[in-house]
Amino acid sequence: MTQVGTLYGLGVGPGDPDLITLKAHAILQRVPVIAYPAPDTGDSLARAIAAPHLPGGQEEIVIRTPMVPGAFPANDVYDHYAGEIREHLNAGRDVAVLCEGDPFLYGSFMYVFSRFVDAGKVVVVPGVSSLGACAAAAGSPLVSRNQVLTVLPATLDEGELEQRIQNSAAVAVMKVGRHAAKVRAVLERLGRADTAWYVEHATMDNEKVLPLAEFSDPKAPYFSMILVREREGVTP
Amino acid sequence: MTQVGTLYGLGVGPGDPDLITLKAHAILQRVPVIAYPAPDTGDSLARAIAAPHLPGGQEEIVIRTPMVPGAFPANDVYDHYAGEIREHLNAGRDVAVLCEGDPFLYGSFMYVFSRFVDAGKVVVVPGVSSLGACAAAAGSPLVSRNQVLTVLPATLDEGELEQRIQNSAAVAVMKVGRHAAKVRAVLERLGRADTAWYVEHATMDNEKVLPLAEFSDPKAPYFSMILVREREGVTP
Numbered sequence: 001m002t003q004v005g006t007l008y009g010l011g012v013g014p015g016d017p018d019l020i021t022l023k024a025h026a027i028l029q030r031v032p033v034i035a036y037p038a039p040d041t042g043d044s045l046a047r048a049i050a051a052p053h054l055p056g057g058q059e060e061i062v063i064r065t066p067m068v069p070g071a072f073p074a075n076d077v078y079d080h081y082a083g084e085i086r087e088h089l090n091a092g093r094d095v096a097v098l099c100e101g102d103p104f105l106y107g108s109f110m111y112v113f114s115r116f117v118d119a120g121k122v123v124v125v126p127g128v129s130s131l132g133a134c135a136a137a138a139g140s141p142l143v144s145r146n147q148v149l150t151v152l153p154a155t156l157d158e159g160e161l162e163q164r165i166q167n168s169a170a171v172a173v174m175k176v177g178r179h180a181a182k183v184r185a186v187l188e189r190l191g192r193a194d195t196a197w198y199v200e201h202a203t204m205d206n207e208k209v210l211p212l213a214e215f216s217d218p219k220a221p222y223f224s225m226i227l228v229r230e231r232e233g234v235t236p
Numbered sequence: 237m238t239q240v241g242t243l244y245g246l247g248v249g250p251g252d253p254d255l256i257t258l259k260a261h262a263i264l265q266r267v268p269v270i271a272y273p274a275p276d277t278g279d280s281l282a283r284a285i286a287a288p289h290l291p292g293g294q295e296e297i298v299i300r301t302p303m304v305p306g307a308f309p310a311n312d313v314y315d316h317y318a319g320e321i322r323e324h325l326n327a328g329r330d331v332a333v334l335c336e337g338d339p340f341l342y343g344s345f346m347y348v349f350s351r352f353v354d355a356g357k358v359v360v361v362p363g364v365s366s367l368g369a370c371a372a373a374a375g376s377p378l379v380s381r382n383q384v385l386t387v388l389p390a391t392l393d394e395g396e397l398e399q400r401i402q403n404s405a406a407v408a409v410m411k412v413g414r415h416a417a418k419v420r421a422v423l424e425r426l427g428r429a430d431t432a433w434y435v436e437h438a439t440m441d442n443e444k445v446l447p448l449a450e451f452s453d454p455k456a457p458y459f460s461m462i463l464v465r466e467r468e469g470v471t472p
Binding site: 132135150175 | 252254256343346349358362364367369372376378385387392403439
């Protein structure tokens with residue numbers, strides 16, 4: 001069977017619906033089918049971001065994946081949803097998969113993408129990632145000039161976190177969640193806690209931004225980040 | 237004097253004018269003054285990206301900075317332009333500084349920002365960065381799951397480049413320019429050249445995407461990137 005529809009991987013940005021691109025917005029106006037990740041139960045953030053831009057009447061595929069800390073979704077979950085998507089494509093209907101942030105920077109879109117990349121028309125539309133959004137929320141440039149930027153998942157063990165943070169001028173620690181206390185301990189040991197920011201739900205209505213020194217909860221939501229910069233003037 | 241205008245740091249995205257956000261677009265419709273970086277002579281990329289979205293009639297401040305490889309602009313250059321911007325703000329006029337990509341990820345906006353951050357209303361609007369744009373152009377997810385992403389300037393010396401690339405699952409090497417041969421040599425030595433992509437002018441009309449193995453020029457333009465991924469299946 002020939003795939004005739006186009007599959008879009010659509011970056012919808014970090015949370016504020018106005019941080020979607022004109023390109024993604026235009027695609028949302030015309031696709032007959034959208035698909036988006038959602039937790040086991042509850043709402044999809046990607047769909048909430050896109051909601052104000054949907055013309056209505058489109059078909060929707062909710063990609064429900066278990067959110068188990070430390071685990072990644074099973075093959076058969078994505079095989080199933082890829083099958084649904086493929087039916088639409090084969091019938092000539094374009095499908096847009098909504099992706100929080102940017103599709104190719106830590107996005108779950110890769111699990112869909114890998115099942116279609118050899119099959120035909122896949123168009124990836126980059127989006128505003130949470131990296132720049134969190135830095136903007138903190139009001140602090142993240143990385144400049146010839147500095148090295150390291151993006152780390154907070155899930156790394158303490159020793160590796162410490163070594164990597166030590167070796168980098170600018171660091172973004174993602175997926176803070178239940179690892180908040182560990183990350184804070186590492187930064188304190190390195191003497192870098194006082195130039196770090198804690199950012200939660202950047203650009204959303206419930207955005208929260210604090211110097212790390214003022215954030216003492218042992219846990220944080222999934223959509224949170226700790227940003228660390230070198231202590232140096234930004235004046236050239 | 238009280239600063240009454242708002243200073244915007246406006247991410248205009250990586251190159252395709254349609255990759256600007258709705259938010260940045262709306263701000264461009266209403267600000268009476270825009271400012272943007274430009275080389276010594278020649279056109280400003282940031283202004284070219286914004287051009288289709290400008291209503292016309294706005295005042296323009298061209299921030300001309302010498303582009304000397306390895307050097308950064310002098311203090312007095314930015315002091316001068318900050319003075320021009322300040323006059324507008326003091327007169328109650330909002331000023332939008334156009335930034336390629338994202339203002340706080342390797343942007344020159346920091347030099348303007350640092351001169352106003354304590355003075356009043358500064359709003360930073362994140363944009364699509366070249367990281368996601370280059371990955372989309374290459375049709376290859378850059379980083380996933382709990383992988384570490386390292387963003388490196390190609391200006392680092394060969395030994396440091398090698399050590400850092402070796403220690404990271406996903407790497408984006410920016411500012412390739414005259415360092416292309418060096419970066420390629422390092423990747424070949426590490427056995428990672430054959431999973432690397434070369435991307436030039438991502439999302440622009442003159443976009444060029446090649447497996448690194450097929451790019452043999454010793455030099456590359458300033459707006460180019462080499463992306464390296466671990467050899468691993470993306471299927472969960």
